[in-house]
Amino acid sequence: NAGVTQTPKFRILKIGQSMTLQCTQDMNHNYMYWYRQDPGMGLKLIYYSVGAGITDKGEVPNGYNVSRSTTEDFPLRLELAAPSQTSVYFCASRLLGRHGTDTQYFGPGTRLTVL
């Protein structure tokens, strides 16, 4: 299993440009998440999905959009990039195990700079 993969690893955008951050997991997990992490700070939840066709907002959804057409893929879209969106973006999938156990698996992250 490759686990959770994210592309690209790095990207520089100009203000107003758009881009899609890709996230794919091969563990057949229903739950997937997008977080952003600013330097020296904790993770902030942007959007999450509990299954194909279902998405919901997290703490900081403004300026972002998501879709979940398949179990495997959960892309994050930035429509009009702003300097405030400069951050590291992490995608995660979540396994609900037996006896109530619960584990998130994170991708390696995408480092985005908006100039």
Place this chain on the structure above:
Amino acid sequence: LAKTTQPVSMDSYEGQEVNITCSHNNIATNDYITWYQQFPSQGPRFIIQGYKTKVTNEVASLFIPADRKSSTLSLPRVSLSDTAVYYCLVGLDNNNDMRFGAGTRLTVKP
């Protein structure tokens, strides 16, 4: 998701045992307690999870008192490579909105 409170930072020296406590006063009956570790420039990774009393794995131990309003992550004999941010999460059952707190930044010194 139960709100959690952790120390912002901790320092330790190589070979010492480190205990990081997390307070979660409004933990629900079905909630599990989960700890994650994050190294710089990497995504968090699962360390340990428990419901009550004590859980131990190859990486850490997790101590949970009877009232479950707090938990303590114990790292035995830390090394420089244990320098990381440690996050405590509580409240996973029937909760899809997974939010992390600020975590505890552990610095291990030689």
